[in-house]
Amino acid sequence: MKKELLNHVNALVLAVLYRSLRVLYRDDSRVREEIDGWKNNLSFKLVCGPGGAVLALRRSEHAGVRKLQRAQRAEITMRFKSVEGAFQVLSGQKSIADAYAEHLFTLEGDIYQTMSFVRVVEYAEAYLFPRIWSRRILREVPEKQTGSLRVYAEALLEHAR
Amino acid sequence: MNYYEFINPTKLCSGKGALDNLAYELEMLGACRPMVLSDAMLEKLGTLRQVTEALGEMQIGRVFTDIPRDSGVEVVNRIAREYRDFDCDALVALGGGSVLDTAKGVRLLIAQGADDLLELQGCECIPRGREVPFVAIPTTAGTGSEATAVAVIKNHARNVKMEFISQQLLPDVAILDPRMTLTLPPRITASTGMDTLCHAIEAYSCMQKNPLSDAYATAAVRLVGENLMRVVRFGASKEARTAMANASFLAGAAFSNSMVGVVHANGHALGGVCHIAHGDAMNILLPAGMIFNRRVCRDTYAELLLYLAGPEVYHNTPAAKRADRMIAEVVRLRGRLHRMTGLPVTLKEAGADPALFPEVAKTALNDGAVIVNPRQVTYEAVMRILEACYEGKEPQQGQTPSGKKKAKKRSI
Numbered sequence A: 001m002k003k004e005l006l007n008h009v010n011a012l013v014l015a016v017l018y019r020s021l022r023v024l025y026r027d028d029s030r031v032r033e034e035i036d037g038w039k040n041n042l043s044f045k046l047v048c049g050p051g052g053a054v055l056a057l058r059r060s061e062h063a064g065v066r067k068l069q070r071a072q073r074a075e076i077t078m079r080f081k082s083v084e085g086a087f088q089v090l091s092g093q094k095s096i097a098d099a100y101a102e103h104l105f106t107l108e109g110d111i112y113q114t115m116s117f118v119r120v121v122e123y124a125e126a127y128l129f130p131r132i133w134s135r136r137i138l139r140e141v142p143e144k145q146t147g148s149l150r151v152y153a154e155a156l157l158e159h160a161r
Numbered sequence B: 001m002n003y004y005e006f007i008n009p010t011k012l013c014s015g016k017g018a019l020d021n022l023a024y025e026l027e028m029l030g031a032c033r034p035m036v037l038s039d040a041m042l043e044k045l046g047t048l049r050q051v052t053e054a055l056g057e058m059q060i061g062r063v064f065t066d067i068p069r070d071s072g073v074e075v076v077n078r079i080a081r082e083y084r085d086f087d088c089d090a091l092v093a094l095g096g097g098s099v100l101d102t103a104k105g106v107r108l109l110i111a112q113g114a115d116d117l118l119e120l121q122g123c124e125c126i127p128r129g130r131e132v133p134f135v136a137i138p139t140t141a142g143t144g145s146e147a148t149a150v151a152v153i154k155n156h157a158r159n160v161k162m163e164f165i166s167q168q169l170l171p172d173v174a175i176l177d178p179r180m181t182l183t184l185p186p187r188i189t190a191s192t193g194m195d196t197l198c199h200a201i202e203a204y205s206c207m208q209k210n211p212l213s214d215a216y217a218t219a220a221v222r223l224v225g226e227n228l229m230r231v232v233r234f235g236a237s238k239e240a241r242t243a244m245a246n247a248s249f250l251a252g253a254a255f256s257n258s259m260v261g262v263v264h265a266n267g268h269a270l271g272g273v274c275h276i277a278h279g280d281a282m283n284i285l286l287p288a289g290m291i292f293n294r295r296v297c298r299d300t301y302a303e304l305l306l307y308l309a310g311p312e313v314y315h316n317t318p319a320a321k322r323a324d325r326m327i328a329e330v331v332r333l334r335g336r337l338h339r340m341t342g343l344p345v346t347l348k349e350a351g352a353d354p355a356l357f358p359e360v361a362k363t364a365l366n367d368g369a370v371i372v373n374p375r376q377v378t379y380e381a382v383m384r385i386l387e388a389c390y391e392g393k394e395p396q397q398g399q400t401p402s403g404k405k406k407a408k409k410r411s412i
């Protein structure tokens, strides 16, 4: 698959991920508890390979997370070494733990605070990927506190807000 | 695993007379004015003097021994300033995990031309900087820090331990000389030896394991199986001391390339919250961590039985029971060490306050070691492990080394 296409898919998944994190902050108590544990304005960046798609967010007191300008420096940056590596994770072929084990990304910033971000993304994966899929990549699939369709639907509306 | 990486560029000088080559090794690295890092205890014991004497004619830029057991960012930043002020051109670190990790932090700062270690936190994100020749001389056979690309350094201001993972942390040379560990008391020898065993077992069973880390891990388990009791009983045996130093290096190289798991995550948290010594925590937690992972690690634990207990035990144990037997052998080793040295086997004996367990569990979940543990680590699981270890419930589970069932199997 051409790199450009992978980049588009990565960007699309990141957009869905961002919106679903905002939805899950309201609808999933574990996600809310994790995000509430982050210090205010803590910023994360997920960079999907050189020149690839970027998700940049920061903790926001009421909405859970808010977008951060791409150019702004984040306190924690997970940087995939390649667009292909990022695609493997964002398309559900590999978990973040697999990606770590295979050295697919580097991390700038505090490892301890990143672990909470990883858990939040794993909760989101349980909603966004079909169960059969998440069972293949996650060691244990977390129970859902609301339906996946509802999360997708709210995520779409989230866009309109 | 579809893909793996392995790195260990450290030159190993191991065995009798290894320290005598220190000046030569530094010279080969292009150094002529090293800074020597150590701690007050090693200075008092005369171990540091052996090292400065081994430097012979070489000019020493600075000797720094004010490194506490719980070394932090401020100490690292201060040493880096002194390194520059005294115009040093290499680092020689003599000590246990704290001194070696401090030296790694200093090396990172100097090589990157930075003033504050906090700027350099992260995992595999630091490019090669200025050359800073670095020789590590461990004085315990436990942490394996001389072979790892990891440093754990405390941020006292925020009361958290920070983890640095970078190949730039690996020493150029590691010197394992039995003279450096001869004076180690039996209890610390036992505690640090169990840390080594824990590195090897976790490296062999976590998600990042690979053929090379496996080779290092199994070699380490074999050396521990053959030498740990011996070195605790006969501390003056240079042969046994060297064997354990080798085991520590091997296990360090193994987990540096494959990571550790739930036992270390809990151990780091117990260290931070309840101030329990790392080796003691490993000794207490290892069987419970293995029982927790057993569901997904049966085969790997079964394989390790050969290395820990030897071929006879391995062949006489039915294949289906080898994993349980492996755990039972760890429990048995722990029991023998407890009787000989008083090494605690429960968190209660170690003085942990169970009221702090929720905080320990929360801290453990944020430890990088849980990410590649073979089983998902949850808050509830960590609490169950801590509670089981408080009064030492887990040794009754599974089987005894004689193969007889002692109690009903229960999973943590």
Ligand SMILES: [Fe+2]
Binding pocket: B143, B195, B198, B199, B264, B278, B282
């Ligand atoms: Fe350890």
